[in-house]
Amino acid sequence: MSPTETELGYEAARDELVEVVRKLEAGGLSLEDSIALWERGEALAKTCERHLDGAKERIDAALAVVEEDVEG
Template identity: 70%
Template structure:
């Protein structure tokens, strides 16, 4: 049975902010929709897009948690 070669990839670089990650994600989607890339390039773009989307969601979840904490500590205004 032939053994499948794997190449170690460096860990993807995380953008410095939500806005930077979202901007890069928009560019990845644009490139995928435009086409004209090889299968390997498309797969790499897809993987990068998935990672960016995960990071964006983590930032949004963190922001929601912070807002919820602030709202929970705020006095009722009745």
């Protein structure tokens, strides 16, 4: 059983998402399999987005501290 998307780190989620896209683009899957892969891809994309949003918040917070130090 693969880890849920919330347990995956950014790189693992991104790599799995790339594999999902590759399989969907290759075709030859049943409709049910295609839908399942699509849903997994959506979940993985959301996981990547959450990681990137978290990283952006951390960067913004660090920049705010630096700006305070420069102004203060």
